[in-house]
Amino acid sequence: MLNPATQTRAWVRLITKRLLRLAVAAALLLVIYNVWNIASLKSQQQLTQHTRHLAQLLLSQVEHQTLQLLRQQDEQALAETAQHLQQHAEVVAVVIRSPLGESIAASGSYDSVIDWPADAPATPWFMTRELRVDGETLGYLQVTFDQAKLLQGSTLAHDGLMQQGRVLLLLAMLAGVFIMLGFNRIRDRFWQRNINALQRK
DSSP states (O other): OOOHHHHHHHHHHHHHHHHHHHHHHHHHHHHHHHHHHHHHHHHHHHHHHHHHHHHHHHHHHHHHHHHHHHHHTOHHHHHHHHHHHHTSTTEEEEEEEOTTSOEEEEEESOOOSTTOOTTOSSOEEEEEEEEEETTEEEEEEEEEEEHHHHHHHHHHHHHHHHHHHHHHHHHHHHHHHHHHHHHHHHHHHHHHHHHHHHHHO
């Protein structure tokens, strides 16, 4: 039979190992949490940049047509172009300006960046494209986007992917817990057999 001192050392060793495993598990959880937050932030920034790039493409599609109309000085066609662009759900206002900044054609609720009301329902995202031909500035294309609507599709997709990632992470953690419990049972049985064998001696 084991003496009390040996039993005490065995229990201390067992408790120390358990506490060490718990500390390692807590540290791993903290690392996973930090990595998850960093990945979420970076993916959100990338989605925002991608959405901004799509908005720039939308402006590029209208730029060539607007340049031609400015050269022709067709104000009616410019007004129709501004109105057509403003029909997009994410576009709040469109303004086509002369080289001096004067409004030639406009469509939408607000046509001024400076006079944008603080209580407006839309969060503005202003983009301005200089319209140049052979080094000559013919005018400016100013488009005001609703930032919330512009990012809505990307945000929904991002949130869906992150939710799936959380579920997979939770399942991985549960699998790790079950594996650890199974390993502990096998190890405890092994140590119990050794203790029983020593007690018989």
